[in-house]
Amino acid sequence: MKRIYIFCFALGLTLGGLFLIQRAGHADSKAxxxxxxxxxxxxxxxxxxxxxxxxxxxxxSLLDYKEVRPWAKSLKERVVDRTMPPWFADPEHGEFSNNxxxxxxxxxxxxxxxxxxxxxxxxxxxxxxxxxxxxxxxxKPDLVLSMKxxxxxxxxxxxxYLYFRIPTNFTEDRWVQAVxxxxxxxxxxxxxxxxxxxxQRNRIGGLGGITPNKRAIIxxxxxxxxxxxxxxxxxxxxxxxxxxxxxxRTSVGLIFTKERPKIVLAGGNAMVEVExxxxxxxxxxxxxxxxxxAAPAPRPESAPLAAALEPEPPAARLPDPGPPPAxxxxxxxxxxxxxxxxxYLQLGAFGSRENAENFLARMRxxxxxxxxxxxxxxxxxxxxxxxxxxxxxxxxxxxADRISQSLGARPFVLTR
Numbered sequence: 001m002k003r004i005y006i007f008c009f010a011l012g013l014t015l016g017g018l019f020l021i022q023r024a025g026h027a028d029s030k031a032x033x034x035x036x037x038x039x040x041x042x043x044x045x046x047x048x049x050x051x052x053x054x055x056x057x058x059x060x061s062l063l064d065y066k067e068v069r070p071w072a073k074s075l076k077e078r079v080v081d082r083t084m085p086p087w088f089a090d091p092e093h094g095e096f097s098n099n100x101x102x103x104x105x106x107x108x109x110x111x112x113x114x115x116x117x118x119x120x121x122x123x124x125x126x127x128x129x130x131x132x133x134x135x136x137x138x139x140k141p142d143l144v145l146s147m148k149x150x151x152x153x154x155x156x157x158x159x160x161y162l163y164f165r166i167p168t169n170f171t172e173d174r175w176v177q178a179v180x181x182x183x184x185x186x187x188x189x190x191x192x193x194x195x196x197x198x199x200q201r202n203r204i205g206g207l208g209g210i211t212p213n214k215r216a217i218i219x220x221x222x223x224x225x226x227x228x229x230x231x232x233x234x235x236x237x238x239x240x241x242x243x244x245x246x247x248x249r250t251s252v253g254l255i256f257t258k259e260r261p262k263i264v265l266a267g268g269n270a271m272v273e274v275e276x277x278x279x280x281x282x283x284x285x286x287x288x289x290x291x292x293x294a295a296p297a298p299r300p301e302s303a304p305l306a307a308a309l310e311p312e313p314p315a316a317r318l319p320d321p322g323p324p325p326a327x328x329x330x331x332x333x334x335x336x337x338x339x340x341x342x343x344y345l346q347l348g349a350f351g352s353r354e355n356a357e358n359f360l361a362r363m364r365x366x367x368x369x370x371x372x373x374x375x376x377x378x379x380x381x382x383x384x385x386x387x388x389x390x391x392x393x394x395x396x397x398x399x400a401d402r403i404s405q406s407l408g409a410r411p412f413v414l415t416r
Contacts, residue, residue: 034113035121036065043106044068045130047085053132055186059242063129065120076114079107098214137216138178141253145233150247153188159239160358165197166233166252175224178255179207180216181235184248192250193236196227204228205266207252223263227254342389343396344377345403345411349384356383367406370399377416387411 034040044052044062052062061067068075078084085100102110113119145166153159183189194207207225208217219225233252347363350356356376363385364371373387387403390396396413404410 033119033121034109034116035119035125036068036113037121037123038125039109039121040068040113041065042127043102043109045127047100047102047106049130050132055132069118069120072114072118076111079110136180136182136253138180138218138253138255141180142256143254144251145254146251147235147249150184150249151237151239153185153239153246153248154241155243155245156241159241161362162237162239164235164237164250166235168227168231168233170227170229170231172229174227174254175257175259175261176207176219176227176254177224177257177261178216178218178253179225180253181210181250182215182253183250185246187242188239188246188248189250190238190240192238194252195234195236197232197234198228199230199232201232204231207233219261219265220263222261223265224257224261225265342391342415343393344386344388344390344414344416345396345400346414347374347385347387347403347407347411349382351382353378353383356385360385367403370403379416 048062051058052060054061054063060071062071062075075084079102082101085102087099087101089096089099091101145168147164147166151162151164179194181192181194183192191209191211193209195203196205196207198204205226205228207227210217235250235252237248237250239248348356348359350359353376360374360376363374367374370387375386377384377386387399388396390399393413400411400413
């Protein structure tokens with residue numbers, strides 16, 4: 001009988017130990033589980049909430065669990081393929097301080113959370129919701145300039161890029177240390193690019209661009225942008241519809257410097273003329289950029305920040321500029337891509353037909369004298385906007401010079 005008691009006692013200790021081990025393992029597993037409140041919410045608050053909030057431009061809010069849970073699988077897909085948060089700079093070519101991309105650890109956290117069934121977690125683990133600046137991010141502007149009239153954004157459909165001019169009425173040159181572009185209705189403004197023109201609508205500079213998560217452009221200490229006397233701000237507006245009509249009147253806030261900066265910041269672009277691309281990625285791609293004229297503003301030091309790429313504006317209808325201008329001696333030649341066929345001018349190349357058609361429509365508006373010759377040519381997965389054909393290379397180069405005067409960038413001549 002004593003042996004039976006000892007056996008039962010030992011069995012009880014063994015089972016009890018196994019139960020305790022199992023409970024401890026379950027507790028450890030639960031403590032290490034990825035949850036929305038503890039692990040996922042901080043990532044969304046830091047990287048996504050600026051756009052994904054009730055008054056943001058994104059189609060859904062991602063501030064609380066009830067809003068996020070229905071989108072869990074889509075969220076996983078978008079962060080894994082890195083389409084969200086949006087960032088188009090090639091990571092192989094430099095690092096940028098405003099890069100919103102998620103780290104691999106953050107992506108892994110979201111993937112683990114979705115694969116585990118997207119558990120909510122404990123409310124006590126939820127960090128405070130982010131607070132957003134509803135006023136001016138740059139502080140009180142020295143001057144606010146607004147679109148002359150409101151623009152009515154329709155309930156649905158696609159709104160082409162639009163351009164609005166805002167006169168500065170400056171009687172003297174002004175140096176700007178901070179710029180903020182503030183939409184009247186953030187929900188329908190995807191992005192804005194601000195450029196500068198003179199009274200004859202020639203491009204003379206830029207103020208930069210904004211995206212839904214970045215409205216303010218604050219120059220580093222000792223640097224500033226120049227707005228010349230009489231300049232006009234040209235806003236390129238990208239509106240997106242939201243299912244209900246609304247109106248927008250975007251404003252630009254400026255803070256001036258009191259003295260001339262040591263570093264002059266400038267925005268603009270340069271056309272890269274690709275001479276040849278070998279098929280299949282083999283070999284070397286040969287490319288060159290034509291020399292650019294010296295900037296009118298002095299540059300004692302190089303600007304520490306790269307200005308945003310600003311596409312040339314297809315402005316309102318321009319008058320016929322008249323006969324082609326004479327080409328100055330020493331001007332860089334237009335490179336020719338050798339192929340078989342007539343001569344053409346290439347103004348742009350796009351990955352989608354829709355973008356190419358939109359660009360084509362804008363170019364036809366700006367250069368009515370060339371409208372009948374402009375068309376989209378598709379080859380090798382790209383949609384190119386070409387002008388032509390020209391029977392002789394000399395005639396193509398003549399129009400290239402004329403286009404350069406209108407666009408501020410020179411198209412290149414090719415045959416196909």
